[in-house]
Amino acid sequence: MSYRDLATRPVLTWSAVSVGARMPVAMAPLALVFLARERPGGYTLGAVLAAAFVLGEIVGAPVLGMRLRAERARAQLAAGLAGGAVGFAGLGVLPGAHSVVLAAFAFLAGGAPAASAGGLRTLLTELVPERAAAQALSAESMLLSGVWALSPAAVAGLALGVAPEVPLLLGAALMAASVAGLWLLPAAWGVGGAERTEGSRVRVLAGAWPVYVTGAASLTMLGLAELTLPALLEQRGIGVGWSGPLLAAMAVAAGLGAFVYGLRNWPGLLRTRGLVLTTAMAACVTLVALATHPVAVGAALCAGGMFQAGATVTRNLALRDALPPGALAAGYSVMYASAGAGYAATGSLAGLLLKVMEPSSAVLAGVVLILLLSVVGWAGEAYRAGRSVRGGVVVAGAAGEAGAVGGVPVPPERPAISRRRDAQGGL
Known part of the structure; x- marks a missing residue:
């Protein structure tokens, strides 16, 4: 690749x-x-x-x-x-x-x-x-980082x-x-509407809810830092004019992170990889809340942007693995909406928290809440994959993780419904 x-x-x-x-x-x-x-x-x-x-x-x-x-x-x-x-x-x-x-x-x-x-x-x-799906999604992330x-x-x-x-x-x-x-x-x-899974399209899309939750959580965590950045800089005695250059640097770093992510295969299940990247991003946002110098704030934001890019590509790959080809466009749209709703909710949350606590405390409280959502999403993905393996049938989307859950392989005589595997060729 x-x-x-x-x-x-x-x-x-x-x-x-x-x-x-x-x-x-x-x-x-x-x-x-x-x-x-x-x-x-x-x-x-x-x-x-x-x-x-x-x-x-x-x-x-x-x-x-x-x-x-x-x-x-x-x-x-x-x-x-x-x-x-x-x-x-x-x-x-x-x-x-x-x-x-x-x-x-x-x-x-x-x-x-x-x-x-x-x-x-x-x-x-x-x-x-x-074989180039991961690189394609990384390139898309780079392109969008440049646009933003x-x-x-x-x-x-x-x-x-x-x-x-x-x-x-x-x-x-x-x-x-x-x-x-x-x-x-x-x-x-693709194959269009000819390829169907059991149940309605709504049910198929709803089955991927853990991916939507973790995807929205990874985006809104850094969004919390963006929305509170001016107030945070004021609290630290740093000029608010630093906000623009710092956010622009973060966007550039996100593009770099997407490029690096697409250079190689990365170990681990997609759900575990996503949780690791989200946790690393949480650490960066925590540093943003605690830093007192604009250079330190910028470094933490840039590192967070790089991790966010990797988490975004991972979530896109996970959704690609979780849905049949005919439902992918709808699934990406639902994830886009969930991310937008999460970002809007983050704005409301930030506004409420800033009324009762310092900006740095508001950021830290938001990080804890969003990390909890990430863990819920990860647990949902693990449960879904484990249930698929125990049932002996890989439902659409479990193909990328089946055989690696608890070390239990999918019996070869039982065909998988899904035709997709982890787009990076690894488990």
């Missing part, structure tokens, strides 16, 4: 389409704040619009993701991205509209393309050999240097361009 397997025209085309689809999403929250800041109660309105956008993502990802079908993938993704482009264009063209109208456009901009993240990820893994690192600077520069609505108009143009780019990629992926 090697990153050389990704150096193909379809993967490069996919990368361009992915940037067009994801950069508007990364730009949106800050762009909405700049759009509303000159109006009465501007920052409050900006926060409301950003919340409407995130709510659209949380609702749209599972609802639309559940309806994605492999045989109609291109048309469905194009419709969602086109709807998102309309939402961004409405915000940019009508910046003075009533707040309810703006909130509706923000909800549309967040909700309509919300399933594209899962669909594009599924399409990427179909464009590369099976560049977006704040792009939004601030355009909103302050040109006009507040320009970032949103750029988002509309990028998303519309991604729609056109879809026609340079395969129209469908």
Whole structure:
């Protein structure tokens, strides 16, 4: 396995389409704040619009993701991205509209393309050999880290240097361009709806709940540090202006972490690997809460970003292993929604904790809570895999772990339902 397997025209085309689809999403929250800041109660309105956008993502990802079908993938993704482009264009063209109208456009901009993240990820893994799945997901993480690192600077520069609505108009143009780019990629992926597992699609997706829990926990832990960083810096007597450079450095470090993760096979079960990475991330966030110098805070954030990237790729691999191919796009969308919901809940949790305790204590309390969620998710994955082995049948998704649980192999005469194994070829 090697990153050389990704150096193909379809993967490069996919990368361009992915940037067009994801950069508007990364730009949106800050762009909405700049759009509303000159109006009465501007920052409050900006926060409301950003919340409407995130709510659209949380609702749209599972609802639309559940309806994605492999045989109609291109048309469905194009419709969602086109709807998102309309939402961004409405915000940019009508910046003075009533707040309810703006909130509706923000909800549309967040909700309509919300399933594209899962669909594009599924399409990427179909464009590369099976042996390169880990490298493909690592490359996606690197690409998204770059997008999230560049977006704040792009939004601030355009909103302050040109006009507040320009970032949103750029988002509309990028998303519309991604729609056109879809026609340079395969129209469908995999085997589509022909491959079914027992029970409804909802039941199949619900069976992977431990992966959603641990995935959301790993993202929200570092999100807690991000959201409380300005208050934490003030508590330590460090200038709040350090927030931007520190978060940008963390995003760059996350890209580096994703690259390193894809360089080799890593030992251990996916669930155990994910728990180790999340625990390491917790240690880094704890150091962020305790550090008193900006360099130390930055080093801890960068290390945490690297571990988070590895945890994210591990969770994506675990979900790929936990679901049949026909349900993967929907599963990625559900995980995207759970991560968004977790991040939103983290913001509320941080706000409540900051009212009753110091920022450093708030971060530490959040770390303990999120670690508990990670352990619950790990235990759920272990129970699911153990039950599959005891039953003698590997359900969709247990194939990557069966045979390694308690040292009990799957009997060879009992075929596994799932056709997938750990994408890195190891247990």
